[in-house]
Amino acid sequence: xxxxxxxxxxxxxxxxxDVTLDCVYETRDTxxxxxxxxxxxxxxxxxxxxxxxxxxQNEISGRxxxxxxxxxxxxxxxxxxxxxxxxxxYFCALSPGGATNKLIFGTGTLLAVQP
Amino acid sequence: NAGVTxxxxxxxxxxxxSMTLQCxxxxxxxxxxxxxxxxxxxxxxxxxxxxxxxxxxxxxxxGYNVSRSTTEDFPLRLELAAPSxxxxxxxxxxxxxxxxxxLHFGNGTRLTVT
Numbered sequence: 001x002x003x004x005x006x007x008x009x010x011x012x013x014x015x016x017x018d019v020t021l022d023c024v025y026e027t028r029d030t031x032x033x034x035x036x037x038x039x040x041x042x043x044x045x046x047x048x049x050x051x052x053x054x055x056x057q058n059e060i061s062g063r064x065x066x067x068x069x070x071x072x073x074x075x076x077x078x079x080x081x082x083x084x085x086x087x088x089x090y091f092c093a094l095s096p097g098g099a100t101n102k103l104i105f106g107t108g109t110l111l112a113v114q115p
Numbered sequence: 116n117a118g119v120t121x122x123x124x125x126x127x128x129x130x131x132x133s134m135t136l137q138c139x140x141x142x143x144x145x146x147x148x149x150x151x152x153x154x155x156x157x158x159x160x161x162x163x164x165x166x167x168x169x170x171x172x173x174x175x176x177x178g179y180n181v182s183r184s185t186t187e188d189f190p191l192r193l194e195l196a197a198p199s200x201x202x203x204x205x206x207x208x209x210x211x212x213x214x215x216x217x218l219h220f221g222n223g224t225r226l227t228v229t
Contacts, residue, residue, distance in 0.1 A: 004157070033214050045158075045205065047217035091157060095213045101146065101165065102173065103213050105157025 002027045004094050006106035013082050014114050021077040021109045023092030029053075031097030034068065034075045039089040039108070048090075051075065053097075082113045117141050121206050121221035128196040128228045136191040136224050138206030146209045147189040148218070149173075149181065151202040158205060164189055165212070196228045 003026040013019045025034065036048040049059065051068050059066045063080045079086055092106045122137045140147065145166045150158040160173030164183040178200060180192040189208075193200060203225050207218040 009155075035217075037218075042222070043203075044222045045207075045218070045220040047219075050217060052214075093157070101148075101163050101171075101213055102160060103158075103218070105159075107155060107157050 002029075002094060002096055002104055004092050004104050004106035006090075006092055006109050008109045009107075010110045010112070012112045012114065015084060016081050018078060018080050019082050019111065019113075021079075021090050021092075021111065023075045023077065023106060025073050025075065025092070025094045027094060027096055029097035033095040033097075035093040035095070035103070036066065036075075036077050037091045037093065039091065041088070045091070048077075079111075082111075084113050084115050087111060087113045119206055119208055119219050119221035121204075121224050123224060124222065125225045126227070128193075128226065130196060130198065130228060132196050133192070133194050134196070134226075136193070136204055136206075136226075138189045138191065138221060139187050140189075140206075140208040140219070141187065142208060142210070142219065143186060144208035144210045144219070145186070146212050147183065148207045148209075149179070149189070149191045150205045150207065151175065151200075152205060152223075153202050161191065161204075193226075198228050200226065201228045202226060 005024045032053045034051045038046045065078045067076045089108045091108045094104045119140045148163040149161040162181040164170045203223045206221045209216045
């Protein structure tokens with residue numbers, strides 16, 4: 001079965017705190033892609049990152065960082081020094097290998113950053 | 116660039132009515148997708164297209180139809196609307212397929228069927 005689990009439904013933090021959003025995936029494919037998307041209150045989805053299954057190097061982009069661990073089937077997302085503008089629903093997604101054009105989304109984590 | 120444009124933004128339908136959700140993109144992307152987002156759930160794929168004249172079913176195609184007569188447009192048709200189709204619908208596009216380039220999403224259409 002192919003599945004993405006985001007166990008944290010809602011997280012509330014105070015501005016400047018660090019926060020980690022968890023993502024656990026299931027797939028039997030050896031080639032696959034993982035993604036994070038942000039959905040701010042305005043509703044549109046914004047692409048944040050794409051990672052293929054052969055690249056376990058962690059990535060940092062400004063205050064955002066991603067930790068990909070195949071051993072635990074996890075692709076966690078950390079926001080350092082959170083800001084109110086980070087308040088959004090964050091989705092983790094899995095694309096199974098083989099150019100299937102299918103993107104399996106988790107149920108999302110609502111992050112509320114309080115001033 | 117406008118990106119991906121969806122119309123309408125909101126719509127209320129009565130059970131049994133039909134409507135078309137419009138989606139157009141100005142990025143010359145080959146791949147286009149329709150997703151629905153139910154409350155507290157992730158997005159589920161309804162239909163997708165890899166180019167003009169080519170469409171294929173996604174995970175939840177029942178009750179919907181699509182067409183792709185041009186590269187720019189990918190309308191989604193609801194026939195005989197049912198309450199189970201109450202959802203937020205997102206259209207998305209990408210140049211090289213999901214694995215090769217990020218999806219660009221429209222702002223969504225919130226549909227209520229009563």
